[in-house]
Amino acid sequence: MSMAALYSPSPIRTLPTFSAKPYFPHKPYLLYQSKKNLTLTLTRAVNLEEKPEKSEEALDDKSKIKEDSLDSNVVVGTTVLPKFEDSRWVGGTWDLKQFTEDGKTNWDSVIDAEVRRRKWLEDNPESSSNDAPVVFDTSIIPWWAWVKRFHLPEAELLNGRAAMIGFFMAYLVDSLTGVGLVDQMGNFFCKTLLFIAVVGVLLIRKNEDLENLKKLLDESTFYDKQWQATWQDDTPSNSKKD
Amino acid sequence: MASIAAITPHFSTSGDRKTPNFRPQAHQTFIGLRKTTLENHPSLSQSLTLSNPPKPHKFQISAAKSSPKLTGRNLRVAIVGGGPAGGAAAETLAKGGIETYLIERKLDNCKPCGGAIPLCMVDEFDLPLDIIDRRVTKMKMISPSNVAVDVGRTLKPHEYIGMVRREVLDSYLRDRASESGATVINGLFLKLDLPQNTNDPYVLHYNGYNGNTGKVGEKRTLEVDAVIGADGANSRVAKSICAGEYDYAIAFQERIKIPDEKMAYYEDLAEMYVGDDVSPDFYGWVFPKCDHVAVGTGTVTHKGEIKKFQLATRLRAKEKIFGGKIIRVEAHPIPEHPRPRRLSGRVALVGDAAGYVTKCSGEGIYFAAKSGRMCAEAIVEGSENGKRMVEERDLRKYLEKWDKTYWPTYKVLDILQKVFYRSNPAKEAFVEMCADDYVQKMTFDSYLYKRVVPGSPLEDLKLAVNTIGSLVRANALRREMDKINV
Numbered sequence: 001m002s003m004a005a006l007y008s009p010s011p012i013r014t015l016p017t018f019s020a021k022p023y024f025p026h027k028p029y030l031l032y033q034s035k036k037n038l039t040l041t042l043t044r045a046v047n048l049e050e051k052p053e054k055s056e057e058a059l060d061d062k063s064k065i066k067e068d069s070l071d072s073n074v075v076v077g078t079t080v081l082p083k084f085e086d087s088r089w090v091g092g093t094w095d096l097k098q099f100t101e102d103g104k105t106n107w108d109s110v111i112d113a114e115v116r117r118r119k120w121l122e123d124n125p126e127s128s129s130n131d132a133p134v135v136f137d138t139s140i141i142p143w144w145a146w147v148k149r150f151h152l153p154e155a156e157l158l159n160g161r162a163a164m165i166g167f168f169m170a171y172l173v174d175s176l177t178g179v180g181l182v183d184q185m186g187n188f189f190c191k192t193l194l195f196i197a198v199v200g201v202l203l204i205r206k207n208e209d210l211e212n213l214k215k216l217l218d219e220s221t222f223y224d225k226q227w228q229a230t231w232q233d234d235t236p237s238n239s240k241k242d
Numbered sequence: 243m244a245s246i247a248a249i250t251p252h253f254s255t256s257g258d259r260k261t262p263n264f265r266p267q268a269h270q271t272f273i274g275l276r277k278t279t280l281e282n283h284p285s286l287s288q289s290l291t292l293s294n295p296p297k298p299h300k301f302q303i304s305a306a307k308s309s310p311k312l313t314g315r316n317l318r319v320a321i322v323g324g325g326p327a328g329g330a331a332a333e334t335l336a337k338g339g340i341e342t343y344l345i346e347r348k349l350d351n352c353k354p355c356g357g358a359i360p361l362c363m364v365d366e367f368d369l370p371l372d373i374i375d376r377r378v379t380k381m382k383m384i385s386p387s388n389v390a391v392d393v394g395r396t397l398k399p400h401e402y403i404g405m406v407r408r409e410v411l412d413s414y415l416r417d418r419a420s421e422s423g424a425t426v427i428n429g430l431f432l433k434l435d436l437p438q439n440t441n442d443p444y445v446l447h448y449n450g451y452n453g454n455t456g457k458v459g460e461k462r463t464l465e466v467d468a469v470i471g472a473d474g475a476n477s478r479v480a481k482s483i484c485a486g487e488y489d490y491a492i493a494f495q496e497r498i499k500i501p502d503e504k505m506a507y508y509e510d511l512a513e514m515y516v517g518d519d520v521s522p523d524f525y526g527w528v529f530p531k532c533d534h535v536a537v538g539t540g541t542v543t544h545k546g547e548i549k550k551f552q553l554a555t556r557l558r559a560k561e562k563i564f565g566g567k568i569i570r571v572e573a574h575p576i577p578e579h580p581r582p583r584r585l586s587g588r589v590a591l592v593g594d595a596a597g598y599v600t601k602c603s604g605e606g607i608y609f610a611a612k613s614g615r616m617c618a619e620a621i622v623e624g625s626e627n628g629k630r631m632v633e634e635r636d637l638r639k640y641l642e643k644w645d646k647t648y649w650p651t652y653k654v655l656d657i658l659q660k661v662f663y664r665s666n667p668a669k670e671a672f673v674e675m676c677a678d679d680y681v682q683k684m685t686f687d688s689y690l691y692k693r694v695v696p697g698s699p700l701e702d703l704k705l706a707v708n709t710i711g712s713l714v715r716a717n718a719l720r721r722e723m724d725k726i727n728v
Contacts (some may be wrong), residue, residue, distance in 0.1 A: 001275035115722040121387045122666065122723070125519040131505065134388045137674060138715045139708075150718040223601075223656045227649065229486070229582035230641060 323473030327593030329415025495538030539618030
């Protein structure tokens with residue numbers, strides 16, 4: 001059974017510096033698919049024999065997989081797949097000298113470049129090569145660049161939410177009980193409410209977070225429950241738990 | 243299936259505790275694990291009080307005094323399944339003076355398996371060095387964006403991960419068992435008749451192939467007092483005692499013969515590929531075998547797409563296995579967690595049948611052999627070397643000992659899997675962390691010797707901070723990635 005092989009890169013729209021040169025396979029028909037529908041299938045008649053050929057096929061009897069799609073002449077892989085290329089990607093890492101602006105490295109553009117590289121590779125996985133090993137480590141980008149770019153906007157958002165909630169709740173409590181802001185801070189119950197409000201703002205940032213937190217809690221104890229299952233149905237003389 | 247080098251630290255309290263009694267100490271260690279957060283994985287070692295190095299077994303004869311003394315014969319135990327678990331159990335039982343029967347359906351079975359064994363297994367089970375085809379001393383971890391990290395710098399010259407052929411290892415252990423006095427039966431286990439009264443024997447029905455040339459064996463029965471189920475992931479013994487089901491991963495592997503110059507690269511190196519293209523919740527691997535490599539991957543949640551993942555794995559390793567020929571395709575289920583019931587009456591499960599495969603690395607050979615041995619020791623102890631009948635209580639002691647000794651290991655690996663195999667950013671962070679020398683040292687120490695050497699608190703703290711940093715950075719990049727091309 002031979003199936004059409006195709007492997008197309010997703011068009012990346014917003015990258016002026018990126019040279020995307022898709023290599024067309026030998027096959028006359030080429031279907032462009034959106035990035036969400038990348039499928040990899042097998043072909044028979046490809047000139048470039050890149051993948052191992054099956055000379056003998058044996059399947060272990062315990063396999064639960066239906067081996068219906070592999071036959072003896074399958075050759076995997078199509079033509080040369082488009083590889084990630086960027087003029088600033090040199091020797092398996094980003095060449096920081098090419099990112100300088102006014103004598104200082106523009107870390108934001110390094111982050112952008114790495115984001116594009118990872119996106120590209122996620123959509124078009126490449127073979128790992130010994131000749132051109134990737135040695136990039138995200139920790140070469142200094143911590144303050146990360147803080148400035150990612151942490152500060154989110155912190156601003158959360159602090160804003162906390163301030164709004166705080167002001168409104170302080171006003172409400174004051175109008176209901178007559179206790180002013182300074183006196184509220186001295187009261188244990190009010191301090192507890194404050195703590196709950198802060199934790200809530202930190203943990204529940206999006207609507208989905210409520211569900212996620214519950215799932216996380218279940219997940220963290222699930223494995224323990226599986227291990228203790230053998231002790232659950234004991235006679236009372238052996239009811240020991242780990 | 244795959245006993246793969248754990249790139250991540252896992253901790254276990256090693257050796258044999260002298261007392262079979264359960265003590266609150268295990269509670270402490272358990273709570274200690276809860277105390278630290280997920281990120282501080284090596285600092286978990288602090289809270290585990292670790293032990294003395296493995297001592298020679300001291301049997302405390304604490305058999306159920308109420309169980310009847312057997313007259314005229316020794317205790318009879320049947321072990322179903324002749325893999326590492328069955329072989330180790332059979333040897334210990336036979337040496338303990340028990341009438342042992344080991345039932346194995348295929349004596350030359352080439353079980354699909356990663357085939358990696360830790361160094362401590364060679365010592366603990368006195369394995370001859372010629373069983374080991376290859377000594378892996380280097381590993382390469384490759385992230386979704388192909389960042390490649392070399393692991394193994396911290397290994398001492400005498401340390402390695404042993405790659406074995408399962409058919410060689412299994413038959414060696416079985417032969418040793420049979421030399422100690424066990425009877426090896428070539429047969430296919432069919433079903434187990436449970437006893438009607440308390441001290442009645444179990445009756446095993448099997449198709450015996452001994453002396454038969456045809457495929458169809460002759461139906462035979464065997465009466466024994468206790469049964470150890472060591473028949474692997476699709477255990478029939480487990481079905482007979484209604485042990486319950488477990489989640490399992492499918493591991494799919496192709497054995498590929500590659501040209502010699504490419505094989506030289508894999509002389510003592512194994513590779514691990516992580517990424518959503520290779521597997522959403524596990525990893526893809528290239529392991530060197532005796533004269534070829536095994537390229538494979540596995541998954542729990544997306545079993546139907548395993549072929550796609552295998553193709554992706556081959557693609558990632560393409561340049562290194564170019565020109566190879568596939569000589570065998572195999573697949574096998576790997577349990578993800580223990581079965582709900584590992585013991586019922588005088589039937590106990592060990593090894594893969596019980597579900598003793600670690601998460602994150604999928605290591606199973608060592609734990610199978612060790613659990614077989616532990617269960618056998620519990621039987622020998624409980625029956626006073628075969629003189630008394632055993633009871634469920636005696637077999638439970640094996641479960642207690644096992645859970646107490648290895649629960650921390652399993653839990654830590656579970657946490658690591660949950661944290662680092664969650665998503666592509668987590669996998670990127672994982673590979674980044676592996677570049678650190680401290681991580682490598684802790685990982686290999688805990689993998690090779692199944693023990694924890696307490697690291698320095700300062701290093702642990704640095705490691706925790708670095709872990710969090712890596713995870714945060716990778717996730718931040720991920721959010722940016724979602725913004726483009728949405």
